[in-house]
Amino acid sequence: MPRTCRESGCGKTTLGKTILRLLKPTSGHIFFDTPPDVLIEIEKLLEKQSSKENKDKLREYLSQFDTTTFKGERLRSLRRRMQIVYQDPRTSLNPRMFVKDIVGEPLIVHKLVKKVKLKRKFWKCLKWSASQRCI
Numbered sequence: 001m002p003r004t005c006r007e008s009g010c011g012k013t014t015l016g017k018t019i020l021r022l023l024k025p026t027s028g029h030i031f032f033d034t035p036p037d038v039l040i041e042i043e044k045l046l047e048k049q050s051s052k053e054n055k056d057k058l059r060e061y062l063s064q065f066d067t068t069t070f071k072g073e074r075l076r077s078l079r080r081r082m083q084i085v086y087q088d089p090r091t092s093l094n095p096r097m098f099v100k101d102i103v104g105e106p107l108i109v110h111k112l113v114k115k116v117k118l119k120r121k122f123w124k125c126l127k128w129s130a131s132q133r134c135i
Contacts, residue, residue, distance in 0.1 A: 019032070019067075019082065020084065021075060029066045030066065031067065034065045038061065038065060041061065046058065076109075100119070104118045104122055
């Protein structure tokens with residue numbers, strides 16, 4: 001689980017949004033949950049892209065593992081496994097929204113619950129959350 005703890009204004013939020021693809025990267029590659037041996041192979045192929053065979057193999061790896069190439073359901077599926085946690089999460093919540101909407105929006109976007117069942121799911125989550133003890 002990567003963490004970025006730096007001084008204010010250094011680009012942490014921009015980096016997080018770019019990794020989540022909320023901002024479009026201008027260059028480079030982003031790899032998430034890629035096997036280490038594949039990353040080593042990609043690095044080698046990036047260094048020596050001379051032959052057509054190398055270029056084809058690199059293109060294949062990038063389409064499979066470089067998240068900057070992901071679109072649609074594949075990108076949405078990836079985002080389900082990622083999140084940005086701000087230092088003070090209270091400042092990242094919209095005070096004009098109800099808690100049920102803040103909690104419910106990602107459940108609907110990621111198709112984890114149907115809108116008609118959202119209210120029941122929300123109350124179930126809230127009751128579970130209230131039952132947990134904070135240490």
